[in-house]
Amino acid sequence: MTSKRTPTDYITQSAVIAAIYVVLTVVFAPISFNVMQVRISEMLTILPLFTSAAIPGLFIGCILGNLLGGAIVLDVVFGSIATLIGAIGGYLLRKNRWLVPVPAIVANAVIVPFVLKYGYGVDMPIWIMMLYVAAGEIISCYILGEIFATILQKNRNVFRKEN
Numbered sequence: 001m002t003s004k005r006t007p008t009d010y011i012t013q014s015a016v017i018a019a020i021y022v023v024l025t026v027v028f029a030p031i032s033f034n035v036m037q038v039r040i041s042e043m044l045t046i047l048p049l050f051t052s053a054a055i056p057g058l059f060i061g062c063i064l065g066n067l068l069g070g071a072i073v074l075d076v077v078f079g080s081i082a083t084l085i086g087a088i089g090g091y092l093l094r095k096n097r098w099l100v101p102v103p104a105i106v107a108n109a110v111i112v113p114f115v116l117k118y119g120y121g122v123d124m125p126i127w128i129m130m131l132y133v134a135a136g137e138i139i140s141c142y143i144l145g146e147i148f149a150t151i152l153q154k155n156r157n158v159f160r161k162e163n
Helices: 007-027 040-049 054-068 073-092 102-118 126-154
Strands: none
């Protein structure tokens, strides 16, 4: 048996990541949406540290999680783009584990407040909402994400070698 990842492995990993993202978003919906949100599923943005399959998995998972969570179209589109930017950025920074969550935190802190203001009509200054979103992302991506990464690093055989 080869240690190289097959296309089937890649698609399966992406699908599993997407499914977990959706489940975590929907199960924790009361804290996954709104101005002050701690989206537990965002801890998965640490996964580009381990596999590029996390990029489409996180993006598709966010689209589906937002749709199933009742988000408006603006949120589905731009919230998912923020997660995609975070996943790509995290993958590009994967050589330094501590930098992997930064793109997800920054992308969401910059993009989501505009969705909240112009999509949901939240009457707060953008910069305050940026702080709230950043705080929730730091909790999800850094605190929960790093705990998750530590567990995964002890079980690295979960991911096959990248091609």
